[in-house]
Amino acid sequence: MEIQLEQEQPSSQSYKKIVMVASIASGVQFGWALQLSLLTPYVQLLGIPHKWASLIWLCGPVSGMLVQPIVGFHSDTCTSRFGRRRPFIAAGGILVAIAVFLIGFAADLGHLFGDSMTREIKPRAIAIFVLGFWILDVANNTLQGPCRAFLADLSGNSYKKTRAANYFFSFFMAVGNVLGFAAGSYTRLYHMFPFTKTKSCDSYCANLKTCFILSITLLLTLTTASLSYVRDSPWSRENAGNKGSGEEKVGEESSKVPFFGEIFGALKGLQKPMRILLLVTALNWIAWFPFLLFDTDWMGREVYGGNSKGNAEELRMYNAGVRAGALGLMLNAVVLGLTSLGVEFLARAVGGVKRLWGIVNFLLAFCLAMTLLITKLAESNRREVAAANSAATGHILPPPVGVKVGALAIFAVMGIPQAVTFSVPFALASIFSKSSTAGQGLSLGVLNLAIVIPQMLVSVIGGPFDALFGGGNIPAFIAGAVAAAASGIVALTILPSPPPDASAAETPVVGFH
DSSP: OOOOOOOOOOOOOOOHHHHHTTTTHHHHHHHHIIIIIIIIIHHTTTTTTHHHHHHHHHHHHHHHHHHHHHHHHHTTOOOOTTSSSSSHHHHHHHHHHHHHHHHHHHHHHHHTOOOOOOOSOOOHHHHHHHHHHHHHHHHHHHHHHHHHHHHHHHTTTTTHHHHHHHHHHHHHHHHHHHHHHHHOOOTTTGGGGGOOOTBBBBHHHHHHHHHHHHHHHHHHHHHHHHHHSSOOOOOOSOOOTTSSSHHHHHHHHHTTSSHHHHHHHHHOOOHHHHHEEEEEEHHHHHHHHHHHHHHHHHHHIIISSSOSSSSSHHHHHHHHHHHHHHHHHHHHHHHHHHTTTTTHHHHHHSSHHHHHHHHHHHHHHHHHHHHHHHHHHHHHHHHHHHHHHTTTTTTTOOOOHHHHHHHHHHHTTHHHHHHHHHHHHHHHHHHHHHTSOHHHHHHHHHHHHHHHHHHHHHHHHHHHHHHHHSSSHHHHHHHHHHHHHHHHHHHHHHHOOOOOOOOGGOOGOOOOO
């Protein structure tokens, strides 16, 4: 693929403005972190069986497949006086507030509308929760796509700033993760807002409410500050992107060609580097999503030996495992943030982006495979304790220190490949789009298809696939390890290397070699 090499244009903005817009990611990711650490156990407490819990998460990939490309397409040519990207980012923030209210107060609203406190399954609460969950995913996708496209706009034709913008975005995602997982692991946070605990909402539910209240406060504060400080120009033929960005062409065609015609045209016109990028990304997310979906459940179920539908002792141990999983996710976020600031250095150290992406995908495969070892060690310890203390029936002991440390180490080490996953593909897509016929928003929407389609696949077959092998989360984790290894092989062998920038001062991210 040939990329036009141009000097940085006047439209390139300061790093201060880039950092301000990137900071919105911390507010968005705060909410995602709460979803990942708390909501899978929460939906099971509402009465949804474990094997069907993954279907709840299907709404995220579905909304991502439709919302990000649609929003990206229209934000490329938006003529609002508030700018191209800002109206969509603001709308996303408002939708998040609505969704958080529905999710946090699902149990209360369900009880208000007739759910019985004595029944295990609470259908009205589940319906309200699912509605809020869908709105939240739509809102997050409405926010993230335009945010990344806005960063590309602010970077102009500077590859250096394009890469830096994605690193900052990844870094602030890590900050949001740390805040979200820390909040999720603290069981007495609801005391900040005593009204959150009600007859239909226990302390776990009240804690979730409090976390979401803090999340929306952070997101709206950052979004308002960023959109007030950073100017965004509306689309016009006079300022329609840089040469080769394709946004002018998109604008001219938008009134003639419907959205799906544009996205099919963008897919049909993909050149080899972008096609391989989509393949590596898709395999990468087949590996990631099972763990992101069931990580805390794995800690509660396999590592701690609890059961969200068991007796009081099993439920207590399950909740302890979920809290330990939230701590592991916080450690993961710390490593993610530190690695995000050093991705360029790591890529240069190993010889380029292909080697970096390949190496970290093999590291991801190793970590996922190690979950099997940790699970077997935890199960072996429980059997030994049960045999030695046969008289003490019904009491479950937590796993030994070595098993806990091993499980938390897996969470932490996985922050390294996650930093690459959250930054490099988006930087490459932004660079490739400068010579395509699609704008930044539409191009990033196309990349998002390689993320959400694998998530849909995992959401649909994840639960039944685990049940086929006796239940639990390990079968999906091992399948993810295979996908991660395949992604590493493709990255190392057939992923093309983009050309370097025109000058040594603008050596591309990742030391493209």
